[in-house]
Amino acid sequence: MKNPVYFHAAQFVAVFALFLLAGCSSIPALVPDMAMRPSRPVQLDGAHGPLSAAQSKTILARLKNNATETNIFDRHLALESELVGSPLVVGNKVTLLVDGPTTYNAMFTAIERAKNHINMETYIFEDDEVGQRFAALLMKKQQSGVQVNLIYDSVGSINTPKAFFDTLKQSGVNVLEFNPVNPLLARKGWDVNRRDHRKLLIVDGQVAFVGGINISSVYSSSSFRRVKITKKNQAWRDTHLRLAGPVVSEFQKLFMATWIEQQGEPLAPRDYFPVSKNYGHEVVRAIGSSPEEPYSQIYVTLLSAINNAETQVYLTNAYFVPDPQLLAALKQAVQRGVDVRLLLPATTDSALVFYASRSYYDELLNAGIKIYERQDALLHAKTALIDGVWSTVGSTNLDWRSFLNNQEINAVVLGQDFGLQMQVLFEQDLASSKLITLESWRKRPVSNRIKERAARLWARLL
Incomplete structure (x- = not known):
């Protein structure tokens, strides 16, 4: 959900003011030589800290076994560690959650089982049927002795009564x-442009949920229903993850950092970092980005992965307004023979972003990038699958706002097993999508072209 506040003519004055505020912002340039430097060995962490070089090498060899030829493991991962700093953590169980109903049910189950604490961070927390159910359950657990800590974004939840x-x-x-x-x-310099777009739930320091789903009834329907879709019952298509294992402590650190940075009331003493144990075999990295940092860690991670792709780059995103570096990376991947596909929405909750995104179609299609638009559902997912072995799911849109102004959070999952699940989901979406061809695109109405050019002027603010 881009923003609960819809743009009307009178609001363009406010938007222009934001443009002036954001005029100095820029997306950091990756030095071209960074991706070519000799890689140092990739270090993995386990439940009890860093693994030995031999253990890390064995696990990486297992991940590469029978995988499509790719240099992701050999070059990108070492660079990513330098850029991001958070560890690659082994011993996790990752469950792919598709759409609101499945995700909410998994969340409700985890909250019901909470015994120590619940930490929730969300962009939108609406006062509707879903929001009220979450609120009732959180209050019930609080009254039973489980400490509940909640961060919500002021702009994202602006329509929710105080x-x-x-x-x-x-x-x-x-x-x-x-x-x-x-x-x-305001706790420091007032900046309405800075927002917490993360969607994170942590229960007892053992289970975490990360993805694109807010707390709102718009997610109440599945996007793969075999029923006639109307504007009134339109489903939202989104992706979330349930993670259990040592990597949860990395997500907990990100929650705590936000709480401290925002000067929240001291947290009640709880076991926020329990002794970790292995729940599965997935290798996961937790990545959080903040405008307080020199650059967006998620942005440079994704860009590095695309630059090192050998076979495929499959991006699913709700709001695609790329900067020049991302555009160049996608085009160069095609020139290397990589199959680059974008899965984007056919309908949206933000007309400005929708037309700004489409203003790039001609350039992308002309470069050989395949574009699909998901039909019969409002696509809100933010995922990527590269070379079948590098996957990410999170809150990050591929637009200037996510890279410059928002706090975002993603999980990167390595390995062919999870990559296969992501591949199946991507193909399911393609089955419900329309392929956009360059020939058909250039026959679109003049009125649409005018809207695209006008929206493109606001690309950095959307």
């Missing part, structure tokens, strides 16, 4: 409003 969050506070839930819209409540 009384809704006051009720949570009165029950004992520790509630923190991220970067309040009201300048009188």
